[in-house]
Amino acid sequence: MKTLMGLGAAALLAMACAPSAAGQERTAVKQGFDLRSQSGKRVLVFKPKVSVGSQSTGAMFEPNAEWTEQAKRNIEAALTEHQASLGNTVVEAPDASGEKALLVEEYVNLFDAVSQAVVNYQFFVGNRLPTKKRDNKTGVFEWSLGEGVRDLPGADTADYALFIYNKDAYGSTGRKLLQIAALLGPGIAVKSGEHKGAAGLVDLRTGDLLWLNADFAMGGDVREADGAQKRVRQLLEGFPGSVADQQTASAQ
Amino acid sequence: MMLSALGVIGAILMAGAAPQSKTRTAPPPPPFQGVYQPQGVDEIGLWKVDDENESKLSNSRAVIHDEALTAYVKNVLCSAVGNDRCNSVRVYIVREPSFNATMSPNGTMRVFSGLLLRVRSEAELAAVLGHEFGHFERRHTLERFKAQRRGTDLLSWAAVLSSFNNNPYARRSFDDLELSVYGSLLRFNRDNEREADLVGLGYLNVSALRPQAAARVWQNLMAETEASAVAKGMKRPRFDRVAYFASHPPEGERAAYLGALALPEAADRPDGADRYRQAMGPWTPVFLKDQIGLNDFGGSEYLINSLASDGWTSTLWFHRGELFRARGGQRDLVHAADFYSQAIALDPLYADAYRGLGLAMIKTARPTEGRAALARYLELKPEADDRAMIELTTASLN
Numbered sequence: 235m236k237t238l239m240g241l242g243a244a245a246l247l248a249m250a251c252a253p254s255a256a257g258q259e260r261t262a263v264k265q266g267f268d269l270r271s272q273s274g275k276r277v278l279v280f281k282p283k284v285s286v287g288s289q290s291t292g293a294m295f296e297p298n299a300e301w302t303e304q305a306k307r308n309i310e311a312a313l314t315e316h317q318a319s320l321g322n323t324v325v326e327a328p329d330a331s332g333e334k335a336l337l338v339e340e341y342v343n344l345f346d347a348v349s350q351a352v353v354n355y356q357f358f359v360g361n362r363l364p365t366k367k368r369d370n371k372t373g374v375f376e377w378s379l380g381e382g383v384r385d386l387p388g389a390d391t392a393d394y395a396l397f398i399y400n401k402d403a404y405g406s407t408g409r410k411l412l413q414i415a416a417l418l419g420p421g422i423a424v425k426s427g428e429h430k431g432a433a434g435l436v437d438l439r440t441g442d443l444l445w446l447n448a449d450f451a452m453g454g455d456v457r458e459a460d461g462a463q464k465r466v467r468q469l470l471e472g473f474p475g476s477v478a479d480q481q482t483a484s485a486q
Numbered sequence: 487m488m489l490s491a492l493g494v495i496g497a498i499l500m501a502g503a504a505p506q507s508k509t510r511t512a513p514p515p516p517p518f519q520g521v522y523q524p525q526g527v528d529e530i531g532l533w534k535v536d537d538e539n540e541s542k543l544s545n546s547r548a549v550i551h552d553e554a555l556t557a558y559v560k561n562v563l564c565s566a567v568g569n570d571r572c573n574s575v576r577v578y579i580v581r582e583p584s585f586n587a588t589m590s591p592n593g594t595m596r597v598f599s600g601l602l603l604r605v606r607s608e609a610e611l612a613a614v615l616g617h618e619f620g621h622f623e624r625r626h627t628l629e630r631f632k633a634q635r636r637g638t639d640l641l642s643w644a645a646v647l648s649s650f651n652n653n654p655y656a657r658r659s660f661d662d663l664e665l666s667v668y669g670s671l672l673r674f675n676r677d678n679e680r681e682a683d684l685v686g687l688g689y690l691n692v693s694a695l696r697p698q699a700a701a702r703v704w705q706n707l708m709a710e711t712e713a714s715a716v717a718k719g720m721k722r723p724r725f726d727r728v729a730y731f732a733s734h735p736p737e738g739e740r741a742a743y744l745g746a747l748a749l750p751e752a753a754d755r756p757d758g759a760d761r762y763r764q765a766m767g768p769w770t771p772v773f774l775k776d777q778i779g780l781n782d783f784g785g786s787e788y789l790i791n792s793l794a795s796d797g798w799t800s801t802l803w804f805h806r807g808e809l810f811r812a813r814g815g816q817r818d819l820v821h822a823a824d825f826y827s828q829a830i831a832l833d834p835l836y837a838d839a840y841r842g843l844g845l846a847m848i849k850t851a852r853p854t855e856g857r858a859a860l861a862r863y864l865e866l867k868p869e870a871d872d873r874a875m876i877e878l879t880t881a882s883l884n
Binding site for chain 1: 528530532542545546634635637640641642643646647650
């Protein structure tokens with residue numbers, strides 16, 4: 235009989251001393267999709283997946299319940315504020331039960347799988363699928379969760395669904411000391427802390443993925459209200475209809 | 487904790503040399519202290535993650551959402567650990583054909599359908615569930631988390647410090663340390679398992695069920711593993727040795743000490759086999775179908791035969807037919823046709839058995855009988871999903 239904890243120690247050690255990956259961030263919008271600022275859309279938000287904790291000296295994730303709760307509240311508040319500034323209304327997904335709850339769970343998982351696929355096979359050079367190789371910001375950003383999204387609870391009351399994933403591991407004191415020792419001694423770069431996030435917008439009529447932003451090196455301390463606002467701005471960087479997006483769009 | 491578990495094993499080994507009655511059996515559980523709450527940042531954090539996993543689990547299609555089945559399994563747990571303790575547990579039956587059950591920090595118990603197919607009585611099920619409850623009560627997940635953290639912390643420092651110089655000896659001593667840290671973590675896990683075995687058996691000894699059933703679980707599993715290996719043409723497995731990466735003690739050792747720890751006077755208690763068989767009745771075909779999908783001929787054949795030790799039923803004959811037809815050699819197909827016929831003899835309205843019979847006969851040069859069997863299948867099951875395919879098959883025989 236196995237309990238939850240598998241032995242991931244080997245993998246963790248491998249991570250512990252790997253050179254730190256450079257900050258990775260990408261945004262893409264489906265071709266032809268245009269959301270004007272202040273167009274008064276309704277955005278259905280499914281319970282954001284948020285986990286916050288520390289990173290042990292050996293790079294294990296140490297979940298922290300208090301930080302997670304705090305971050306969840308902060309992020310949700312910042313999200314509502316951010317969308318209001320774009321002229322959109324955030325609709326909290328209704329609490330589902332029974333068959334509907336199974337459906338929500340399936341779509342949240344499907345979104346995770348699809349956004350992972352985008353990150354792995356389109357966003358970064360090296361792993362791109364042959365069909366996703368052209369300029370991924372215009373021609374070939376074509377991903378969908380399928381029309382079944384119409385059956386999601388609350389789908390009939392909103393235009394888009396927003397899915398959010400966020401994970402923070404703050405480097406522990408031990409981890410920071412290790413980082414310093416590794417740098418001063420053999421000159422190995424040890425990464426302290428991990429701050430990953432992704433956000434995606436889905437059309438509630440077609441199921442098409444309209445916009446996706448993934449960022450594996452984010453700023454803003456989500457445990458504080460100010461930090462969470464900064465985080466949400468980063469998570470939603472390039473969100474259609476935001477000013478920053480129009481600037482980057484015109485720069486290309 | 488680890489020391490006490492080792493002490494027990496030592497005691498068992500010694501007891502074998504100098505038999506004496508009282509001290510050999512597993513101690514009864516301590517009085518119920520009330521449901522415990524998580525304490526400290528680590529444990530509260532683990533519970534929080536676990537709470538979220540549980541809410542995902544409760545909305546998962548991998549779970550069999552059947553109130554009667556879930557309530558039955560929960561009752562078996564309660565009959566082992568007592569109502570007070572079992573109130574802190576939520577049971578989920580996961581549709582997954584392997585032999586497993588897990589218990590996580592907040593009291594979520596996952597029972598795999600493969601376990602339900604393999605155990606033969608309430609006492610055997612209670613032995614496994616009591617073991618899982620032992621992990622929960624002794625907070626093993628938290629202990630393992632901390633042990634793993636200590637180990638990886640140590641190795642991270644060792645990795646950085648040993649890379650201060652390029653001496654090959656430094657490299658080698660790091661490798662040695664790495665092996666010994668992982669080895670001790672794995673041994674720690676095995677000691678956790680032994681402790682949970684001891685706690686689980688303590689419950690069974692004071693329950694109304696037969697504690698000797700615990701050893702049976704492992705004896706049956708060994709027999710199945712052996713049957714599976716033989717059918718695959720592999721070397722006979724050894725059940726007496728600890729592999730470096732083993733997460734659990736060897737099955738032979740578990741069967742031996744569990745047998746020794748069971749209260750001898752309790753050997754004639756009921757084991758609830760009849761009630762168990764009745765409760766699993768509607769589910770056995772579902773679980774057998776999943777099992778056959780594993781493509782483990784020897785293991786599945788062993789399971790079907792051991793289920794048939796209480797008498798062959800149409801369900802068992804049918805699934806044996808499916809198993810042989812899936813392997814698909816010519817001799818297998820002849821056997822399969824025979825097994826389907828046995829199923830039909832017991833239940834003349836068993837539509838799927840006619841389907842299997844027909845398909846097996848067509849492939850063994852008996853097309854006329856095969857076509858008749860398939861026609862009977864469609865007659866009994868006019869709405870069959872595969873109607874078009876079956877009609878195409880019979881049409882091609884002309």
